Amino acid sequence: MSMPTNNEYRAPDTVEDSTVESRRTTSPVLLTLLAFAVTAGGLIWWSQSRAPAEAPVATVPGAVIGDTAPAAPAGERAAANRERTERVATRPAPISRDARPLATNTEPKYPASMLRAGVGGTVVVLAEVDANGNPVEVRVVERSGERDLDRAALTAVRQWRFEPAMRNGKAVATSVKVPVDFTPI
Secondary structure, eight states: OOOOSSOOOOOOOOOOOTTSOOOOOOOHHHHHHHHHHHHHHHHHHHHHHHSOOOOOOOOOOOOOTTOOSOOOOHHHHHHHHHHHHHHHHHSOOOOOBOOEEOTTOOOOOOOHHHHHHTOOEEEEEEEEEOTTSOEEEEEEEEOOSOHHHHHHHHHHHHHOOEEOEEETTEEEOEEEEEEEEEOOO
16 A cells, blocks of 8 residues: 655545435425415405305295195285285394494593503493393403403493394393504504
8 A cells, every 4th residue: 555645635526415304495387386375365254254244034934734724816816915925025034233322422531641641552341231231230241451450441331221132123131342452652
């Protein structure tokens, strides 16, 4: 074996490690398709959440099967069906709705100390409303984290008037959750 004649250090030849796989990148086409799919899904969800609820369709009751009455002439049957349809159409549908605050209610008074401090929040108040729309019992369900805001919301809702809840066209006593927002300017 012979030694190199110059005294330079020579590094051994490096061998690449073939066991490590090279990093793969995602195709820009796939990223674009993914973004498109997510956007389309979001738009579909948004449009369905904003669509008004479909109103129930009133139906006219059909003829009773197995009626043993003698058959009437066709003209009389048509007149009777028209009359029955008109009665059903002119009869008001029973009204059912939940209680809701009147638009004429005054806004809650924002506590001056909270306004100066720039503190805001939302208080959810549960109001027991009688059949006349007057609050009977008022209490806080979800607190804002500030006692002054909770008190202001309770004071305001106690003075409010409500459109009473209706069940089958009659006013009934019920409870309603009212969110009261305090937003500093």
